[in-house]
Amino acid sequence: MNTEDVDDSGFIAVIAMAGRFPGAPDVETFWDNLRAGRESVPDGDVPSFALLDGPELFDAGFFGYSPEDALITDPQHRLLLECAHEALERAGHGGPERLPTGVFVGGSITDHAALVRTWSRTSGVPVSESRVQQGNDVDFLANRVSYRLGLTGPAMAVQSACSSSLVAVHVAIGALLAGDCAMAIAGGASVPAEVPPLHHDPDDIFADDGRCRPFDAKGRGTVRASAVGLVVLRPLAEALADGDHVHAVIRGTAVNNDGRRTMGFHVPGVAGPAEAVRTAHLVAGVGADEIGYVEAHGTGTALGDPIEVAGLTRAFRESTDRAGFCRIGSVKGNVGHADAAAGIVGLIKTVLCVEHGVLPASLNFDAPNPAIDFASSPFVVNDRTVPWESGGRPRIAGTNVLAVGGTNAHAVVAEAPAALPGTPGRPEQLLVLSARTAPALDEAARRLADHLERHPDIDLADVAWTLQTGRATHAERRFVVAPDVPAAITALRTGTSGEHADGRRWAAGESVDFAALHTGERRRRVPLPTYPFERLPYLITSPGITSPDQGEHRP
Template identity: 65%
Template structure:
């Protein structure tokens, strides 16, 4: 059986995401770049050299900013972050990044996910325990939560909402690869559908490692796997996590598959070795053979082995001997399989070593490149490479396989004490292609702060610049469905990666901070006037939902119209005033065409989760609104609009004009024969009547410097000229079914909310045809309903313009248009996606999985959330420590948390009676004293130097455990009963201070009452 067959017929598991922290890089991409470049990422610790051991040059693989952490992102208070082991913090951040890299960062859509991770013993908890007297409100129980290895996996599961098995693995140096094996088994056994696996070894500072000549530490500060000069290893810090999923599921879901784990095995040497710490050839060989059997491969299929390779005098020869014994079970070939060790690049990462080697191997398999194993000049004389299947990969080379077979590799990891792990990794099968997608894509980024949102946009722009061939549709899909969407939002609409980068660099449309309540969409439908041939063509071509609804309307209208509206909307090759344009400009055809586009566009938006809470229309637009509200069934609405257009088209030539004057001024200036057809705002009216009279009126107003223009409407709607057809229109209406509206609708005849029963009457719609449109009043009615988002449903953007010109409009009012202006050379699809982006960026509900239509998309690796880190580090206790007096926790946080600036925050923090402090109630000294004490206690319990009275306890990172500590303090401090529930219910320091003050006053009153005693000296 070949590796490729095995990937499909056996229980193969896909690696779909990776993240890590490595010496020399904080990303997987940077790690790979350093490997390919042959960069040694060890740091010489020259300041630790000793004259007593001049031959020893200490070095370590340092992590940059190992003590830094985005506490607020994960809901930690500064104090909780401070006492939590940096190893656990870094693991948590990497877990979040790995899931986002896999395209599964959004928890509601994420499959059931397990966590299998392990870590090293860091001793950070010992630092914290040594300073407990300097940290009020902290006890050993809380320190254990933040530092003990038991909680490493469950912390990730809790903070990220992962509900599969959460298992912490500890097997010394093989920990992280054993964790991968256990995750694979859990996936294949069905315990979870996806898994995070790996490990960490994070020290906030380089350790002081004692050097023992002949021991395991390299004297020269370099790790030289398999080399004759190898004399020991060099320590390093690292975090590595992979996201795993059964291959079949990953392919079906469109996940990006970096590589495939074909099989794995774990065992222990038992007693078959010289001592507990000694390696064993039989045990290691048995683990490799078991992994090959599980993977269904033979040794001659394996082209590379990432060895444990610590460069110790005993370890490397034993490992090569064990690998040779395992390979000889199925091949006698020599020197065909390359071998290497990442420890030459960055040192031995202890519990994380195995997964670091796995990530290197996955990348090598994926990219077809074998990075050099550094510091190999001459083979270790104790290793007879000539008789083995192996040769050291001393230089970076392309990885070529015979006959184009899949690349297959092994990863070996050996734990002190004898727990061995081996994983077989293979090249991913070719993925199925995806369609080209729509020509424009909606790209979404967000952050918990404005700065984070801006950084997320910048990082995404850089990614598109560095990867111009990125499939933008796949990227858009990944961003929409594979990310958590935070408070501060940015979006861009683009057709190519270059356009996306430029839009994101330019800042793009931004929605600012999302309010706690979602804006409620109200759909507004314009009347005739914005129609043109070609409108919505790209929606018809690229959006199946739009096309389906438009086709339905065109087929319903074909018989009564005597033509196919699609031939008018989308004429082939017509320019200028051809037959289609002439039809479009006629009211008999133009009105059904506008209705068709509006209705189909509204249905498309609704399929994307943008659902109106209410509707309103302007003249003809009222029919699309009423149809959407359920007053008319679609077939009846189409026939009604066609008949309305036919009747209006049968009238003598008429016209309408927009005039920028108040209604009273227009009424006074109108000559006989003209009337007000619409009042769109305090200074926006439409005049209607015979075409010649309207034209004369427009010229007269222009002569008076009044803005006036003719509209593209060939009838005098809402004027006396329509009266001859009212009876026939009523007869047609009487034969049309009308139902009670299912959505609230504002009448453009009255400007008020329409009575659902009235909308069913013939009289309502007859009056609607004759009376003036009062859309200005519609906008006024909507302005009285806070939190609405006005959505102008095309064609054109007349109603959104009117909304912004209305005197009740303000900057906080969200108004979007879904179609370009007729004069704009802008894509209708891009405009519509921009409208959806604006709605999303302001917090409106959008079904982010829906706008993909019928396309099948793939997730692609994209930049992850830009954490805003602060350094949290409890300093080690030294003999120079002068005293044990408590000190501000802010001195251990760099930079200290700075509260958001506000006009009253400084006052509130100082307890001087600012808003929300509670001191404004009566300003008594006792009350201010209580508040100041509570503010101080909040600050100490949460590790925040300045707490304002109105700051939310939970918002600052408080939880039930901290509340319990605060309750005990308050009870002892003020001699009144305060519970943890009181703390959580009070929510702020000011509220808690008021509660304590009230209970203190009540207790004082009772003491006074009962303490006086009865007249006879007894107590009552």
């Protein structure tokens, strides 16, 4: 099938990503870890649980929370809210003039509500049941983001167990194509309030040796994990016309359920996943032999992996007889299985692979599970990090996810088209920064200087445009005037503003028509460092609050 003849009107651009992952506080570190083959699962713990660093930390003041409200609210909700704000800023759409934006997210059930109720009884601080529910129920995950960030598109909690976050992406794409919103945030979170004592259960899917080995003969199951992941989506044509940075393109998605076509509620089938994959291919307008990589669900279970590969093979055989041409891997060998967030973690990895043209190694693979017939399948386990050689064709990949209860989802992700070229900017550029506090403003300037040093070829006019139009404005303000990137770095580090009438007016609190500074230009939004949250610990544990500063965080 010739993808050049495919109608791209249904294609969706991924214009930003944000997340928290085991061993990685952001998407960049996550990608560095993947490329380096780092395993972010505790060594020696059986069973294992790959946790986030500092899940109790939160910038309550930034989002208008009192200390008591922050304590009551599930950390999973708080982290999702921070990531949503970060994702919009990464997209360059974090300013007050926002498109109608929908929020579609899934989450895991946690014990935080029970901890709040216990704490309320033992501390003597009354907390109503409605406050407990609003701060903890997964029903409010999406609504909270929309309310706190002022987003006016649909807000939906999407729950389908392990496939929740990728199903949320599918639902978001449907809303975009239907015109329900012009932009969408989609993904999910899975962050336990506290880690319970772990005991191996031979009836579950978790490895008794503390290691996830996708597709391997020694695979004994997966590893529990925490994660938060979000993508920002727009119709491709609109994103390109508006100068958005496009990381990759989602050409098609599909969702279905196994129904009764399995050996049990907890066991995946072959027919259902195969139909979801094949439908996604048809929606995307691609033949299976154009797909160079599949990010599989890949839990490392002796039964699940063979069933998944059989389903993928059946779908691929609908359009190709080739064998051994498509690499397959699973991020669960790196970071474990993030429950409701598993699908979005896999999708973010897939987008990064497509964007950078690199396939990171699928870890802990030595010899194939003997129940998987790789020899006659289209797939080869990607057991080492390699450049993605696509023969000059667009890089195309799939993200596959299965779930207990049978809801399957698949997404086809392709390399982004070339961006429309920008035009030359003015001789000097006005960079504006703001924050709620002076220390946060200093940190924002430092982060921007560091970013410019890492990207010396960045277009400074695009940087200026993104800062001027893609960020909310706060009380503490600073501006820098510079003719080029080296001068901007120096000014940011020394605090030298320079002279600019609009900059002075803006720093004094006046409104400025920044678009007028770029009249006749074609500017593009570029990924830049996001707001430097000033996080403090807000944590309720079984016996009570644990915090370095009890006085500040106790209501």
